[in-house]
Amino acid sequence: xxxxxxxxxxxxxxxxxxxxxxxxxxxxxxxxxxxxxxxxxxxxxxxxxxxxxxxxxxxxxxxxxxxxxxxxxxxxxxxxxxxxxxxxxxxxxxxxxxxxxxxxxxxxxxxxxxxxxxxxxxxxxxxxxxxxxxxxxxxxxxxxxxxxxxxxxxxxxxxxxxxxxxxxxxxxxxxxxxxxxxxxxxxxxxxxxxxxxxxxxxxxxxxxxxxxxxxxxxxxxxxxxxxxxxxxxxxxx
Numbered sequence: 001x002x003x004x005x006x007x008x009x010x011x012x013x014x015x016x017x018x019x020x021x022x023x024x025x026x027x028x029x030x031x032x033x034x035x036x037x038x039x040x041x042x043x044x045x046x047x048x049x050x051x052x053x054x055x056x057x058x059x060x061x062x063x064x065x066x067x068x069x070x071x072x073x074x075x076x077x078x079x080x081x082x083x084x085x086x087x088x089x090x091x092x093x094x095x096x097x098x099x100x101x102x103x104x105x106x107x108x109x110x111x112x113x114x115x116x117x118x119x120x121x122x123x124x125x126x127x128x129x130x131x132x133x134x135x136x137x138x139x140x141x142x143x144x145x146x147x148x149x150x151x152x153x154x155x156x157x158x159x160x161x162x163x164x165x166x167x168x169x170x171x172x173x174x175x176x177x178x179x180x181x182x183x184x185x186x187x188x189x190x191x192x193x194x195x196x197x198x199x200x201x202x203x204x205x206x207x208x209x210x211x212x213x214x215x216x217x218x219x220x221x222x223x224x225x226x227x228x229x230x231x232x233x234x235x236x237x
Contacts, residue, residue, distance in 0.1 A: 009035050014112040022117045033108055034085050037078045040070030045234040047122045047146055048077045048113060050106060050129025053096050056080045056088070061208050062126060064220070065148065068227035074234060077121075079109050102132045107140065120144075122234060127151050127183070127207065131162060138168035144237055145173040145197075146230050149207050152184030152192065166195060172237035173197035176226045178205025200229045 009030040012020075017029055021038065028037045037057060049066065051057050057078035066076040081102055087094050096102060106123075114121050123133035124146030137145050153160050175194070179186040179201045186201055202222040204211035209226065211217040 017112060018115045018118070021113070022115065031112060033105065033112070034080050034082060036113075038075065039066050039078070040075040041073065042075035042119050043073030044231050045122055045143075046075045046077060046113075046119050047124055047230075047234070048079065048106075048109065048133075050123075050125030050133055051078075051080060051084065052125070052127035052129055052149075054093065056084045059126075061223075064223050065126075065227065068223050069230060072227045072231035074227070074231050077113055079106075081105055096128065099132065099135065102128075103135050103139070106132050106136050110136070110140075122146060124148065134169060134173075135165055137171055137173075138165040142171045144171050144234065145169065146234070147173065147175045148226070149177060149181060149209070150175050150184060152188065155182055158188060161192070163192060163194075166193075166197070169195070169197070172233070174230065174233045175199045176202065176229060178202050178207060178209050178211075178222070180204060181207045183207055198233065200226070202226060 009028045011030045014031060017031060026038045028035065047069065049062060051059065051062060057080050062078065066078060069076050082105060083094060083096055110121060120143035122144040123137055123142045124130055125133055126148045128151060130147035130150050134145055134147060136142065152162060173196065175197055177184055177189065177199060189199060202209050202225060204215040204217060205222045209222040210219045211222060
């Protein structure tokens with residue numbers, strides 16, 4: 001993994017960050033908990049995007065998703081957990097910490113990025129990031145949840161479901177899932193009780209929304225489809 005270039009991120013305080021967000025500014029800033037990149041105007045709303053277990057906010061998947069969401073009027077605020085920042089510094093991979101530690105870390109980011117002068121902050125992210133967001137929403141509430149490739153179970157363990165907290169989620173919730181996702185496929189999801197959550201399946205997509213070549217579709221097309229669905233969901237909730 002690459003190191004962030006220091007010149008790409010301006011060190012600022014949480015208070016100044018909120019001032020800039022209220023003024024509609026976009027940019028890359030370094031806060032006490034790490035890097036933040038704000039992209040797109042919040043014509044539809046604001047979405048705090050949390051990365052997956054092994055790739056940070058600069059992953060190709062998240063970059064493309066955030067560009068597509070910006071075109072649909074969704075402002076994304078991309079953060080990075082401390083363990084992944086450490087991975088970059090040490091130039092070696094390491095597993096994420098306990099999920100409850102990540103929930104607490106995300107809570108601090110929410111405190112930084114939430115203010116009465118700003119539009120409501122939706123939570124979400126890719127895979128593990130979406131799981132962390134859903135746990136925080138179940139505990140503390142949220143304006144809404146956008147879960148991209150939710151890991152309904154560990155790889156190869158379809159009976160170990162990560163749904164025990166879902167009955168506590170009361171906010172609008174959208175799951176955008178590839179129909180072939182190994183962490184929750186179309187057939188598996190059909191048997192889950194997801195309460196009020198809405199599920200949108202991306203036809204033939206895998207965990208990263210990549211379809212097979214034989215499908216005649218592309219990852220870019222599925223990402224664009226997802227961005228439209230996400231924006232419509234946020235606009236109507």
